[in-house]
Amino acid sequence: MIKGFRAWLAMGAAGYVLACASSAAAGAFYIQEQSVKGAGRAYSGEVTDTGAESMFWNPAAIGRLEGKEVYNGAFGVFVIGEVTDEGSTLQRPTLNVPSALGTPIPGLPNGVTGLLSGVLPGLTNGVLIPTLNSLPNIALLPPQPVGGNPVAKNPIPKSIVPNFAFAMPVTDRLSVGLGINAPFNAITTYDGDSWVRYGAIKSRFLNINLQTAVSMRVNRWLTIGGGGNVDYFDATFSQMGPDLTAPFPDGKIEVKGSNTRFGWNAGAQVRPAKTVTVGASYRSGYKHHLDGDVTIYGFQGPFALVTSKQEATTNFDLPWIATGGVTVRPMRRLALHAQVQRFGWSDFDNVRVDLKGAGQLLPGALLPKSITVKEFYKDTTNVALGADFAVTDWLTVRAGAQKDPTPTNDLYRDPRVPDGDRKLYSVGTTVTPKPGMHLDLSAAYIKLKDSAIHSDQVLYDGTAFPMNLSLRGRSEGKGLVVGGGARFTF
Template identity: 35%
Template sequence: MSHLKLSLVGATALMGSFGFAASASAQAFYLQEQSARASGRAFSGEVADTGAASLWWNPAAIAGMTEGEAVLNATLIVPRGEVADTGTLIRRPGGTFAPVGGDAVTRNPINKGVLPSGAVAIPLGDRVAIGLAITSPYSFTTDYPETSWARYSALKTELRTIDIQPSVAVAVTDWLRVGAALNVEYTDASLANALPNVLATLPDGKQELKGDGWDMGWSAGFQMHNDVVTVGASYKSAIEHKLKGELEVSGLVGPLAGSNLSLSDVEARFYTPAQVIVGARFRLSDRFTLNGQAVHYGWSKFDAIRLGAPLNTAIPENYRDSWSLAGGFDYAASSKLTVRAGVQRTQTPTRDTERDARVPDADRWNYGVGASYQMTPGFTLDAGANYVTFSDAPIDRVTAAYPGTAAQTPILTSGELRDASALVFSLGGRLRF
């Protein structure tokens, strides 16, 4: 049985699908679209701004509030692009390398969807405030047809997270705010890929892994401010996710028929990255504010997917630490209307020669515009729109089905992410009470 389990795990790096790019995200599979206000300036000033809308980036943002605030946002993500075969080869047992076959181009494999988020903050006196943010920082769905050239790497993949962040913040002095929070995350994942049978004339088999789990991290931050400038910094810890679920393999025939199985209580562990966020807001006049923000992502913690009992193996991922840099502005056009814009540059944590069809991430530019309108003295409407462009990137990770067995089947992946972009539309409201 252990021989069969190892061969299945080695087929295509089962859990690598967690890295598939969420098209409008900061990078890899992190979604930063947690505020319509932030979206409009390309996420350039969040760690240094105030109110419940900035809780995800800095728990100190609510310190010193004098009234309660609730925020609700919804973001529509519409990705486009193609993942194309440029010469992928497969060698089945006893044969020679041959084209993998299947559809040579898969267009728009990342599903469009709506990302909700919300937060509430309540003052306890004039210096202390408590808050709660609910977000979904790692969520996406990708869907490759069973006839795709990338079928041995990915078919349908779904990842959902819910982050519940209770926070407390204190205005220590008139110029210093501090805050801390817990990040309680629920993760649910489902992923599938095809498995090659020993003959190309036989239909493919299939493997599917499902799992979920609850895990915890933390956040802390501070802000220093005067009448002209606010400087903010925060740290969000890495979170080790521990999922437990089921693995099912079906459709293998002939000498591989004994590898069909259904396992329960399969364990998987992986890390999502720590973030160090630093930024500032400069009030150049009563109407005009400049924003800047840098984020360092500790993606090197995502070095492997570790599969516990009953599989007991690890799958290398080898992500690298990476950065995003953003700049933007807010302009108060009137007493009720504020307009904003910004640009963000983000480096991918994926590496050439280790990028597969589940993870066609690439360096990107994010251009944002937006506005806020005070509908009533207690309610403000926020809107933002982003256009995200991705660099073309190779998909070139070498894998093997059934490694170390007589049925070992190397797959020399050669593909490319091409012409990828995304449109993102965010709408939110802020209610003061």
């Protein structure tokens, strides 16, 4: 049996390396698909349930195990949607720069020469590049349409979400557990000629969370639990960048980075009566500092001078999660669930990229020291109701519904996470072909409320040539999530 457990552990770890870069199936880029059984009832009874696969929601869930339990499951996520342009514009600089700053360079717009002087020795008359403080205020041209394909279809690709958990009792009152989950993952992709190209091309969040838990059954009615988390986050962001003047083609900017942080989880379950269970838990947030690089390439006009690859650090915070719920069993075969989750999404207020080599590369004239994208996320609360009904000793059916508001802001929503309020409706079943073997299946339909893309950014902010980007559009979508998993007790 130990040999079999090792095989399951290896399968779970390998599955994460291959497949856990997935599409968001809850608010923003939070992935709640961590239990196939839980998915069948819309995640309405996880904080009060017993078993290894509920450990993600409450470490106290393993406190009443009578034997070892191993779980492995996976979800397929299918999202259909469109992101449509509704009047997006870009303002470029006029380039009316005094000629005293330098002599013209053949092939470059008049006035650019002086700003590039001293960057490439011998290219100009040797006039030193001016500091940003000495530059005149460069006026912007009137807003012009961003152009490109006005409709981006299915920006969220098909994906797989795996999950794994193991727990076992150590004594008659103490249990330990280990879980591998992917709570914050997302992929959105757009074509290089899309209308959103200056705001997003590819956004990929790969998150793997290793959870440990220790749970103690204090007495007949109280179980407590807690543990530590190891959170690995890998991210890739890319977008196109307009060159200084319209005739030149766009370049591309890509940011990559990874980081590991440590957190904690704690929870409790109270059983005031045989037919009632109340649960509560908390998972800490994370302050990630992703070490990686920024690559700039593809420019063929004046901005070709910034073609480079340099070290960078990306900083942002992931939210804490507080969960509470109750399960009532009005009859032996029926369980009714209600669960509430609160997310500290306001911690994810901005994403900042610090370019470590910007000052050495172009003294800040064409590359900023840092890039900050405001997100303005807000804290949210989702609510779920569901039920399990044991038809026979070997067949259980379940269903549930969840209302999950988006943390994104209507006045600041960017195309990287084109999210909206969600309603989720699910069904599921568990088949027990023999004692100790439980096979779970689930299916959920997700309806996303139409939402506005509303993002105002200053491209190249902090450089000599800032440009105003105003993205205005509409996002709509719906999704189907199907899951399958197996639980073994021994």
